[in-house]
Amino acid sequence: MTGSLIVINPNSSETVSQGIDAAVEPLRRFGVPIRCLTLAEGPPGIESQLQADLTIAPMLALAAAQADAAGYVIACFGDPGLHALRDQTALPVLGIQESAVMTALTLGQRFGVIAILPGSIPRHLRAFGSMGVLDRLAGDRALGLGVGDLADPGKSLAAMIATGKRLRDEDGADVLIMGCAGMAQYRATLEAETGLAVVEPCQAAAAMALGRIALELSHRRVET
Numbered sequence: 001m002t003g004s005l006i007v008i009n010p011n012s013s014e015t016v017s018q019g020i021d022a023a024v025e026p027l028r029r030f031g032v033p034i035r036c037l038t039l040a041e042g043p044p045g046i047e048s049q050l051q052a053d054l055t056i057a058p059m060l061a062l063a064a065a066q067a068d069a070a071g072y073v074i075a076c077f078g079d080p081g082l083h084a085l086r087d088q089t090a091l092p093v094l095g096i097q098e099s100a101v102m103t104a105l106t107l108g109q110r111f112g113v114i115a116i117l118p119g120s121i122p123r124h125l126r127a128f129g130s131m132g133v134l135d136r137l138a139g140d141r142a143l144g145l146g147v148g149d150l151a152d153p154g155k156s157l158a159a160m161i162a163t164g165k166r167l168r169d170e171d172g173a174d175v176l177i178m179g180c181a182g183m184a185q186y187r188a189t190l191e192a193e194t195g196l197a198v199v200e201p202c203q204a205a206a207a208m209a210l211g212r213i214a215l216e217l218s219h220r221r222v223e224t
Helices: 014-030 049-054 056-064 082-088 096-104 120-131 147-151 153-169 181-194 201-223
Strands: 004-009 034-038 069-074 093-095 111-115 137-142 175-178 197-199
Touching: 004 014, 004 056, 004 201, 014 034, 014 147, 014 181, 014 201, 049 056, 056 069, 056 082, 069 082, 069 096, 069 201, 082 093, 093 096, 093 201, 096 120, 096 175, 096 197, 096 201, 111 120, 111 153, 120 137, 137 153, 147 153, 147 181, 153 175, 153 181, 175 181, 181 197, 181 201, 197 201
Parallel strands: 004 034, 004 069, 069 093, 111 137, 111 175, 175 197
Antiparallel strands: none
């Protein structure tokens, strides 16, 4: 038994968690169970650094309670608690923001990010700066919508397409990153409308985590 990949949504929205679960469904064919959990103590949507930081302690406790864990994905763009959880466990821990950027770098020269709110952009830029990838960032543009609005295609889809096209045409992006876990259901449409590769961050992180789990299992078999 390999154990499960635990995907933690640090906000309390079950709608967002359902979207994450649907996004990672194609990856279940590789044989490792994937369980998507919702942090009940989290806010309805994480839209500020303060909200992100306040989720870290309960998220660490939730992660520690998963006896069958073979690895973890933190499913919030901003990766709250990423390094703390890596300190807490020797198992693979992937954040969706970090994983999305690393995936985008393999798909194009300059990536553009579709953010939810203008206040999200400084958090993104701090992270991209620490990763050393600012010279590959074409642009980071906000929809002006909250996490809750993303569940409504009438409010969000046209704005996402328009923003993706601006990142392509005005900023020179040749690959797009969806800057929130709540955007997962729109990836295929956004890709078709913009003609660009679109990275859905939960898929990117889960795929990396499954690869790490597989390599760890292979290493254990060689040792025995």
